[in-house]
Amino acid sequence: MENKELVRIASQVRRDIVRMVSAVNSGHPGGSLGCTDFLTYLYFEQMKHNAASFSMDGKNEDLFFLSNGHISPVWYSVLARAGYFPVSELGTFRKLSTRLQGHPSTDKGLPGIRMASGSLGQGLSVGVGAAQVKKLNNDPSIVYTLHGDGELQEGQIWEAAMYAAANKVDNIIATIDDNGRQIDGDIDQVLSLGDLGQKWQAFGWEVLRMNGHDFDSIRTTMQAAKALTGKGKPIVIIMKTEMGQGVDYMMGSHKWHGVAPNAEQLEAALQQLEETLGDY
Amino acid sequence: MEFEIFGNKDTRSGFGEGLAELGQTHPNVVALCADLTGSLKMDAFQKANPDRFFQTGIAEANMIGLAAGMTIGGKIPFTGTFANFSTGRVYDQIRQSVAYSKKNVKICASHAGLTLGEDGATHQVLEDIGMMRMLPNMTVIVPADFNQTKQATIAIADHEGPVYLRFGRPVMPIFVKPDAKFVIGKADVLTEGTDVTIIACGHMVWKSIEALKALHEIGISAELINMHTIKPLDEEAILKSVAKTGCVVTAEEHMMNGGLGEAVSQVLSRKNPVPQEYVAVNDSFGESGTPMELMTKYHIDTPDVVEAVKRAISRKTILI
Numbered sequence: 001m002e003n004k005e006l007v008r009i010a011s012q013v014r015r016d017i018v019r020m021v022s023a024v025n026s027g028h029p030g031g032s033l034g035c036t037d038f039l040t041y042l043y044f045e046q047m048k049h050n051a052a053s054f055s056m057d058g059k060n061e062d063l064f065f066l067s068n069g070h071i072s073p074v075w076y077s078v079l080a081r082a083g084y085f086p087v088s089e090l091g092t093f094r095k096l097s098t099r100l101q102g103h104p105s106t107d108k109g110l111p112g113i114r115m116a117s118g119s120l121g122q123g124l125s126v127g128v129g130a131a132q133v134k135k136l137n138n139d140p141s142i143v144y145t146l147h148g149d150g151e152l153q154e155g156q157i158w159e160a161a162m163y164a165a166a167n168k169v170d171n172i173i174a175t176i177d178d179n180g181r182q183i184d185g186d187i188d189q190v191l192s193l194g195d196l197g198q199k200w201q202a203f204g205w206e207v208l209r210m211n212g213h214d215f216d217s218i219r220t221t222m223q224a225a226k227a228l229t230g231k232g233k234p235i236v237i238i239m240k241t242e243m244g245q246g247v248d249y250m251m252g253s254h255k256w257h258g259v260a261p262n263a264e265q266l267e268a269a270l271q272q273l274e275e276t277l278g279d280y
Numbered sequence: 281m282e283f284e285i286f287g288n289k290d291t292r293s294g295f296g297e298g299l300a301e302l303g304q305t306h307p308n309v310v311a312l313c314a315d316l317t318g319s320l321k322m323d324a325f326q327k328a329n330p331d332r333f334f335q336t337g338i339a340e341a342n343m344i345g346l347a348a349g350m351t352i353g354g355k356i357p358f359t360g361t362f363a364n365f366s367t368g369r370v371y372d373q374i375r376q377s378v379a380y381s382k383k384n385v386k387i388c389a390s391h392a393g394l395t396l397g398e399d400g401a402t403h404q405v406l407e408d409i410g411m412m413r414m415l416p417n418m419t420v421i422v423p424a425d426f427n428q429t430k431q432a433t434i435a436i437a438d439h440e441g442p443v444y445l446r447f448g449r450p451v452m453p454i455f456v457k458p459d460a461k462f463v464i465g466k467a468d469v470l471t472e473g474t475d476v477t478i479i480a481c482g483h484m485v486w487k488s489i490e491a492l493k494a495l496h497e498i499g500i501s502a503e504l505i506n507m508h509t510i511k512p513l514d515e516e517a518i519l520k521s522v523a524k525t526g527c528v529v530t531a532e533e534h535m536m537n538g539g540l541g542e543a544v545s546q547v548l549s550r551k552n553p554v555p556q557e558y559v560a561v562n563d564s565f566g567e568s569g570t571p572m573e574l575m576t577k578y579h580i581d582t583p584d585v586v587e588a589v590k591r592a593i594s595r596k597t598i599l600i
Contacts, residue, residue: 057353065349106381114352116381119372125345126377132346133353136310136331156373159342167334 001045003215008276009081010040014246015279016077016090018269021260024094027102030256031148032074034179034212034241039078041218042144046226051083054111062141063130065115067123068148068177069103070258075112076100081277084112090280121154123147124174128164128234131172142229145174150182153191158203164234165204173225174205174236177212179243181254196238205236212241247272283470283489286454289426291447291482292390296321298433299358299388303329306356306437312347313360314340320360320390344370347385348377356384356437362396363389363446364405371411378442379415386436386443387412392422393533394561394578395450395483395571404566410538412444413511419443419464420511422532422540424485426454428508431462439464448533450571452486456506467514469521473503476589477521477528481507481540484531484559484580491585500589510540515547522554527592531559531585533575555595557588 013036021027043049047062055061066075073093080087085099092098099110103118115126127145134141151157164172176196184190193199200207206228210221225235243257244250247269250261261269302309303325312334313322326333336343340361347357359366366389367374378385389408396404413420419441423429429447436443456468470485471492480488485506495502503521507514522528528548530541541558548554561578575581 059353063352115348115383116376119376122341122345122373122377125342125373126349126352128342129346129349129357130352131349132334133310133350133355136355137353139353156341156345159339160345163336163339163342163346166337 006040006044006215009044010036011274012277013040013074013077013081015270015273015275017073018247018261018266018273019279020073020077020090020093022262022266023091025260026094027073027260028070028258029073029260030243030250030254031068031071031177031179033245033247033250034243035071035146035177036074036245037215038146038175038212038218038239039074041215041222043078043082045219046222047144048141054084056114058114059137060139060141062144063114064144065123065127065130066104066117066146068120068146068151069117072100072102072104075104079112085110087280120148120151121156124157124160127172127174128160128169131169132167134171142226143172145172147174147176149176149178149180149193150187150190152176152193152196161200161203161205168232169234170232171229172234173229174234176236176238177241178238179241181243181257183254183257185254200236204233206233208235208237210237210239212239213245283455286427286458288451288453290449290451291423291426291429292319292449293321294423294426294429295388295390295433295445295447296324298430300324300328301434302437303332308354308356309358309437310334310350310355311358311360312336312343314338314343314365316361320388322360340365340370341373344373345377348381348383351383351385356386358386358388360388360390362403363392363408364403367405367408367411375415379417382417383442384440386445388433388445390447391449392446393448393482394566394574394580395448395533397449397571397574398568400568401565406535406561406566407538408446409510409532409534409540413538413543417442418511419509421464421509422446422481423508424482424506425452425456427456427458427460428462431456431460432508435462435464446482448483450483452483455486455489465509465512465514467517468506468508469517470504470506471502473501473525475501475525476503476593477525478502478504478531478585478589479507479518479528479540479544480504480531481510482533484533487575487580487582488531488585490582491589494586495589500593502589507540510543513543513547515551518544518547519551522548522552527555527596529557529559529585529588529592531580533580534560536560536562555592557592559584559588
């Protein structure tokens with residue numbers, strides 16, 4: 001897919017995100033906007049997956065687990081735009097009886113979701129387990145996970161990191177949304193992660209880095225990551241992003257982590273995001 | 281009321297034998313253990329199926345997450361560690377990644393209750409039944425002896441959904457027939473009686489069997505129910521028995537709060553309120569000691585069942 005087509009999809013996804021959270025005056029736009037380009041690339045170019053007939057087992061498909069479940073708006077939008085469920089359903093986000101729960105769940109049967117997430121730190125374990133089963137099943141597909149950088153403060157992440165390397169789980173590609181911010185402020189001020197690359201290396205992972213807002217960088221790095229699978233080491237990508245990317249007043253701050261824009265702010269955001277595929 | 285005894289063994293060994301059998305009969309069963317393979321008697325499965333055994337090290341949270349992930353692709357994971365580390369330590373992981381996500385994980389928990397013994401209160405969990413039965417989608421099973429633990433282990437592999445299987449360490453008499461069929465949610469009525477219903481689970485079923493003799497000698501006819509499944513609870517068996525006896529004693533190696541007794545009382549209070557007495561630990565942590573010393577000190581022993589029965593029956597009389 002050409003970059004300009006990915007850019008068009010991402011622009012629509014960003015519109016979806018701000019409209020979804022604004023409509024219910026809740027949700028997490030900041031990280032969602034920051035991971036839009038990555039998830040767009042993942043679902044529209046990188047992964048081998050079957051949107052038309054979703055199966056929980058996902059045999060012979062690549063799998064994706066969102067560990068930082070609070071950025072559900074971007075995932076829901078990308079899933080809908082990729083054909084997992086009707087785009088119109090995005091209008092039910094966070095409303096009573098919706099399949100689009102505040103944080104992703106399997107409970108209401110939304111196609112595309114294989115595990116609940118929201119309570120942080122659990123998705124890497126889940127992804128590693130699913131990856132080991134792919135090996136048992138002689139399924140050559142790859143498991144992808146996404147994590148917030150703040151989420152890496154959870155100890156379970158490092159249990160899973162240690163386990164994956166020790167057991168040579170080399171069919172998993174984890175990505176870290178390195179936006180440097182969390183609810184209470186900048187990560188370096190809340191609880192510094194130190195040298196993240198060195199940490200993952202010390203835990204036995206292949207470490208790659210990319211710019212999460214440059215489709216050339218994303219493509220090159222994701223292809224390199226895929227080429228590194230099957231070589232005895234798990235792979236992590238530290239992805240530099242900007243929280244709130246694409247909406248000027250949301251960028252450069254942690255303030256829009258979990259705050260929805262009001263009607264006026266929404267209008268200002270939509271002015272900056274071209275409607276390319278038609279609003280839901 | 282003669283019970284045929286088939287020897288003496290620990291319930292954890294029943295789990296180990298059941299798991300080993302599943303290794304042969306169920307190719308989709310996988311097992312995970314957090315550095316307690318010997319204690320959980322998982323060695324036989326590990327030896328016969330090294331590719332389906334996953335040693336997670338001392339990292340229980342990761343173990344639960346791995347197990348949840350392993351269901352995706354069709355595996356049936358059995359996790360093994362002590363009951364304390366199978367529940368309280370990983371409650372949020374079970375809640376989100378197993379129960380809420382409805383994953384087909386079997387959480388197998390050994391060394392439950394006071395009868396872990398000398399290790400003391402840090403390892404003696406008495407709250408686990410309560411924690412697990414509070415979780416939606418969770419099935420909670422507490423088998424009574426070696427044979428039943430083996431049968432339950434095999435049965436839960438064919439049950440779709442999250443299961444908590446609780447067993448223990450001490451060697452106890454085996455009284456469930458080796459060829460009995462384990463049916464989840466269907467209580468075993470061990471003796472029929474007319475004066476009192478004793479509803480017990482786990483090791484307390486044997487303690488209640490011991491109590492039957494003393495009760496018989498003083499002319500009390502007790503109906504003993506082995507309530508091996510705490511959730512879903514066999515309400516029909518409870519109500520049918522209570523309609524006949526008019527009072528209940530529940531007996532469990534667990535805290536009074538949240539356990540079998542409370543589950544039974546929820547049924548009785550709604551459907552047929554009758555006097556109920558509890559044989560359970562009363563809002564207290566355990567301590568070091570031999571299993572049998574601890575059962576005596578914390579009042580979950582045979583004489584405690586007998587006394588509870590007397591209290592229940594006396595309250596029934598007063599009410600009438």
